[in-house]
Amino acid sequence: MKEAPEKETLQSFGDMTPEDFKKYGYQAIDWIAEYMKNIESYPVLSQVQPSEIKNKLPKSAPKQGIEFEDILNDFKKTIVPGITHWNSPNFFAYFPVTASGPGILGELLCAALNVNGMLWKTSPSVTELEEVSLSWLRQMIGIKDDFFGIIYDTASISTMHAIAAAREALNLKIREKGMAGRKDLLPLRLYTSSEAHSSVEKAAITLGIGQEGVRKVAVDDSCQMDIKALVNLIEEDIKEGCIPFCVVATVGTTSTTAIDPVGLISDICKKYKMWLHVDSAYGGSAAIVPEMKYIIDGWKDADSIVVNPHKWFFTPIDISVLYCKRPEILKRAFSLIPEYLKTNNDNDVTNLMDYGIQLGRRFRALKLWMIMSYFGQEGLINRIREHIRIARELKNWIDKNKDYSALQVAFSTVCFRYLPRDLKEQVQKDNSKEEIVHNYLNDLNEKIMNSVNSTGKIYISHTKVQDNLNLRLSITNIKTTEEHVKQAWILIQKHAEKIDSEMRKGLQIK
Numbered sequence: 001m002k003e004a005p006e007k008e009t010l011q012s013f014g015d016m017t018p019e020d021f022k023k024y025g026y027q028a029i030d031w032i033a034e035y036m037k038n039i040e041s042y043p044v045l046s047q048v049q050p051s052e053i054k055n056k057l058p059k060s061a062p063k064q065g066i067e068f069e070d071i072l073n074d075f076k077k078t079i080v081p082g083i084t085h086w087n088s089p090n091f092f093a094y095f096p097v098t099a100s101g102p103g104i105l106g107e108l109l110c111a112a113l114n115v116n117g118m119l120w121k122t123s124p125s126v127t128e129l130e131e132v133s134l135s136w137l138r139q140m141i142g143i144k145d146d147f148f149g150i151i152y153d154t155a156s157i158s159t160m161h162a163i164a165a166a167r168e169a170l171n172l173k174i175r176e177k178g179m180a181g182r183k184d185l186l187p188l189r190l191y192t193s194s195e196a197h198s199s200v201e202k203a204a205i206t207l208g209i210g211q212e213g214v215r216k217v218a219v220d221d222s223c224q225m226d227i228k229a230l231v232n233l234i235e236e237d238i239k240e241g242c243i244p245f246c247v248v249a250t251v252g253t254t255s256t257t258a259i260d261p262v263g264l265i266s267d268i269c270k271k272y273k274m275w276l277h278v279d280s281a282y283g284g285s286a287a288i289v290p291e292m293k294y295i296i297d298g299w300k301d302a303d304s305i306v307v308n309p310h311k312w313f314f315t316p317i318d319i320s321v322l323y324c325k326r327p328e329i330l331k332r333a334f335s336l337i338p339e340y341l342k343t344n345n346d347n348d349v350t351n352l353m354d355y356g357i358q359l360g361r362r363f364r365a366l367k368l369w370m371i372m373s374y375f376g377q378e379g380l381i382n383r384i385r386e387h388i389r390i391a392r393e394l395k396n397w398i399d400k401n402k403d404y405s406a407l408q409v410a411f412s413t414v415c416f417r418y419l420p421r422d423l424k425e426q427v428q429k430d431n432s433k434e435e436i437v438h439n440y441l442n443d444l445n446e447k448i449m450n451s452v453n454s455t456g457k458i459y460i461s462h463t464k465v466q467d468n469l470n471l472r473l474s475i476t477n478i479k480t481t482e483e484h485v486k487q488a489w490i491l492i493q494k495h496a497e498k499i500d501s502e503m504r505k506g507l508q509i510k
């Protein structure tokens with residue numbers, strides 16, 4: 001590897017020259033454009049083994065800087081093979097994150113400006129564009145204008161801030177005195193369904209509520225929070241001398257995209273004077289589609305709501321939005337202004353550092369604003385609507401194949417399992433075989449998933465529903481078309497039959 005000419009090494013100080021920046025910048029952009037064009041030629045799931053990438057890289061940084069061209073070559077040769085391509089239209093695992101063109105350019109400009117939006121004064125555009133773009137998004141979703149919006153990195157952090165605000169709303173001086181060793185403080189209790197995302201429990205761990213302070217409410221057959229079970233737990237906890245303080249409802253659970261009955265939950269929250277947080281990290285984006293507006297039923301009575309543009313709004317990771325109806329409480333939980341951060345406009349402006357634990361903040365609103373401006377409301381609605389349509393189409397195809405069963409589709413995620421009809425019939429005839437068949441089917445479906453993923457053609461994930469392993473295919477990538485999903489379905493069926501016939505030899509049920 002050539003060392004860079006001396007003028008460009010650290011020995012002479014200074015940055016890359018503007019001429020070189022342009023030269024290598026064009027090379028990087030050319031690579032990105034080709035990458036996006038040829039994204040389907042990459043294996044979706046990286047095929048490398050653990051440590052393979054690490055072992056290919058030098059153990060220490062080079063003593064002298066090297067040519068950027070060589071760095072770019074190393075990136076292509078060594079780093080790219082260890083990438084799982086979330087940008088691929090054949091990435092269907094988890095909730096895919098798409099980096100759309102305007103989003104990538106927004107990230108590039110954000111890095112170039114390199115501003116820190118901790119205070120209004122440290123870059124007025126960061127605060128004001130955040131206000132404007134979150135107002136646009138709020139209107140599109142249908143969230144009322146009495147909600148204040150703020151950007152954090154991820155839904156986990158948004159939810160943690162919401163629960164911190166819920167705790168502050170109790171006026172128990174936890175901010176001042178903490179929670180440890182206080183005889184005057186009764187145990188706090190937070191309620192969320194057994195299907196809620198792990199970030200809720202993690203927030204409780206962080207905030208001193210503890211895992212025992214999180215009450216997992218049972219769900220019904222559709223995986224929605226059971227309201228009676230919620231009320232029973234609250235009553236039980238009150239009797240035990242605990243303080244119920246917050247319910248986290250989910251609209252679009254991670255596993256099956258179930259929708260908790262937010263309207264009913266909000267009535268309960270009002271009755272027991274509890275904070276209602278709605279986790280709609282994935283599902284919230286769907287509410288921009290007029291015929292999906294029913295999913296925001298009851299949101300007007302929530303205290304806070306999280307929506308993640310980095311899940312289903314074509315915005316490169318990371319960006320999560322928290323809408324909060326009681327921003328003064330969020331501020332009371334977190335605002336702490338040392339002398340060196342005071343400014344002469346503090347009374348007239350919003351300083352975003354007041355609404356969270358972080359001081360420094362990236363200009364994430366830039367990419368969101370560019371995406372909303374570039375695609376427009378109709379463009380975004382049409383894309384999300386199309387994902388929902390394709391997911392329903394996939395469910396129709398699955399329903400036509402009697403060897404499969406699929407769950408209802410609420411958004412753009414389909415959970416289904418291979419369930420060969422002869423095995424189903426055997427269990428119907430003789431239910432003593434149920435457990436063996438159940439274990440066989442879980443094993444079989446897991447092997448199908450691993451098998452299709454190892455081809456590099458698609459990437460799907462799984463979930464368990466009532467202990468049944470389901471394959472899970474989620475469509476949120478801006479480039480995914482019906483044809484991609486059709487090909488994925490054909491591939492899954494092919495692998496399923498082959499693996500089943502191989503595994504059947506070892507199944508003793510006759």
Ligand SMILES: Cc1ncc(COP(=O)(O)O)c(C=O)c1O
Nearest residue numbers: 154155156197199253254279281
């Ligand atoms: C419903 C829900 N909430 C929260 C999260 C956490 O999201 P993040 O990765 O932004 O923290 C997820 C992630 O999939 C999710 O599905």
